[in-house]
Amino acid sequence: MITNTIRIYNTLTKSKDVFQTIQTGKVGMYLCGPTVYAEAHIGHMVGPVIFDTIKRFLVYCGYEVTWVVNITDVDDKLINKSREKGISMFQLATSMTADYLSNLQSLGVDQIDHLPRATDHMDEIIRFVQELIEKNFAYVNGGDVFFDVLKDSEYGRLSNRSVDSQQGEGGDAASRKRSPGDFALWKSARADEPSWASPWGLGRPGWHIECSAMSRRILGKTFDIHGGGLDLVFPHHENELAQSRCCHGQPMVTYWLHNGLMQAAEAKGKVGGKNDRDEASHAKPTGVSPEPANSVSPEPGNSAAPANSAETKISRSKGAGGLAKLIEKHTGERIRFFLLRSHYRSTTLFGDEQLAEAGASLEAFYRLIQRFERISGQSFYDATSLKYNRHRSEFVAPVTSNEAILEVIRLREAFLAKMDDDFNTGGATGDLFEMARSLNRFIDSQRLEEAVGRTPSNLDLFAQGMGILKELGAILGIFMKPPKQSSNKEGSTEILDGLMKLLIQVRTEARAKRDFAMSDSVRNGLTAIGITLQDGKEGTTWSIERSS
């Protein structure tokens, strides 16, 4: 059963529209993926994470969703970069695609159904160009094919631009265009460039046509949702839209979604943007004095670092696998949660401090989950252990008059209402924090930490409450598996557990004898190496502090 109370902000209409699918119960969505010429940076993850969340939410609401993310593996940048590196374009694309996919996996983006590569769809691309020529929306000049912008009366509507304000690319291509705003559908290849045979000679596709061709093949001529970064609105999406609409005589997409761009804290410009890439770009006469050169970069995370340092550095180093390192330091779940804390349409301030803060707040959930596992003796993460509801329409509220649990039920509604409102994950996470507080309050008020409070009905109610937390976590794609511990715990778990047991026993005996000097010495020593002890009603527990 479908539950639809969703409204989506649509770039095309510039308003929040009621969500209505083309086919009942089915959703087709397409997200513009990367051009795989360099390692991914955090900015590349915004779209995938929000779309992954959108798909989870739509599935939760009862839809059958097909999600496509394309991989652009042929492009001028790829050609140039592969030459630079002395490898083939194919090799470069393969390794950078692998990097991209592993980053997605780390962030829990696992809902993608199709990852089409442009080079695997040359036939469809060529056919698409052919159709546009036949329908007189495109023209051939030399070995190039251009889209004729003036033939499309609706051109410019998505990005709110008039045709005469279009500025086309200059260079030798300009002379072969009818009007400057025309863009290439097919580019003739020079002898030393990768190329494919076509009716117009050897060449490669233009930048925009692959998305039109691949989305048509997989999702059809008209589909529900198309997304990408705000920077793609023009020219990429405007052109894609023009190609598809002109070719098919019907709308390409119902809802155009655009995510805001990441901005490096204490740095100018978006992450991965011009300022990041162009080391020596003081060309702009902005009147601002050139930044001081930052030669030595302090340890990231050192908040005492001078401005123009750590945070800026992270985005700058994207060419050297910046994101993979970031994930290693902060864990994928932390980065995902960080991205979800703000609204996808807003510009997000990104920096080491912001990430650390997201991590600190996440700890409260992890502690609650540990508390649950300790009390109930069952796993929170194991799919067969804690029951939770996968579909919105199947929800059955726990029967109780307990205030804390009633609050959890109320917060679930609030959470879902926020998700309904243009996928407001930033607002929804707020409800999650309140939910955690309510669940802790339930534990405290019912004395679940002690044997006396663990009545079957209390334990059952508690499990139902935690099930709601898990239900909502699953929509956001978090709390699906245990958080990553420090890497050095791997492989030595048993020895570590044994040692900790021993130390705790020694300390407990000292405390029993009221030898607090001794017990504090043990605890302080452990704290110093990153292990935290917690004295509870039923003994002492320990945990390793995760990287900050």
Place this chain on the structure above:
RNA sequence: GGCUCCGUAGCCAAGUGGCUAAGGCAGCGGAUUGCAAAUCCGCCAUCGUGGGUUCAACUCCCACCGGAGCCUCCA
């Protein structure tokens, strides 16, 4: 220059024409604890500036100041 968007507490960040303006981080007070940690309770904002519309605006309109994006490859 053209076209968009943003400016909410020390920091991050939701949100609304009228009820106490979410939540997080940090901080402070209390309960709890041998002391801590964790947890719970409480405190911590008149929403960039100046006008206007309105019975009523942080929320709508205008101007200004400040910031970002696109117009060229970009998630």
